[in-house]
């Protein structure tokens with residue numbers, strides 16, 4: 001990846017952990033005037049990440065629960081943030097937000113459909129939705145290159161006892177992006 005480009009970067013799960021580090025490290029490498037869109041639930045965590053980013057980039061944050069995001073709010077926020085896509089040379093989305101799920105449960109314990117749906121909404125559904133909104137905000141163009149990054153795990157390709165939800169979610173994301 002050529003770093004020194006005017007970039008539009010979306011990072012999900014940017015309020016702490018790997019997502020925060022990605023946002024901060026990327027912000028130090030891209031060209032001045034780049035824009036970062038950071039998503040997570042914790043407003044204070046997002047603000048802290050913003051304060052750690054390079055001052056040469058613009059940072060916009062949205063507090064959103066990706067277990068049950070309001071689609072229109074997410075869409076309006078992204079399309080407003082990317083109102084002039086052709087001013088960028090590169091558009092990047094980093095699908096980082098994720099959760100382990102309840103590791104106490106084994107295959108005989110998954111009897112709560114609401115819990116199952118919430119898990120896959122966060123770890124699969126909202127990732128697919130965000131990816132779609134990103135591709136709609138940055139349709140194919142000669143002005144910029146697009147890059148989709150998926151933060152995955154060995155669990156996406158190898159089964160681990162007790163990690164059935166996590167493994168399934170990561171494997172699903174892998175396949176979705178392979179199809180793309």
Ligand SMILES: NC(=O)c1ccc[n+]([C@@H]2O[C@H](COP(=O)([O-])OP(=O)(O)OC[C@H]3O[C@@H](n4cnc5c(N)ncnc54)[C@H](OP(=O)(O)O)[C@@H]3O)[C@@H](O)[C@H]2O)c1
Pocket residue numbers: 012013014015016017018019039040041042043045064065066067095096097098099122151152153154
């Ligand atoms: N840590 C590891 O060793 C490891 C290894 C392999 C893969 N990974 C993957 O790396 C990614 C990040 O892991 P991490 O260790 O940095 O995790 P983390 O510290 O728990 O951070 C997870 C991020 O996702 C966000 N998030 C969680 N639930 C959310 C929700 N319902 N709505 C919106 N945002 C939500 C959190 O923000 P809020 O809580 O503010 O919402 C946070 O910013 C995950 O996809 C994980 O599977 C991690």
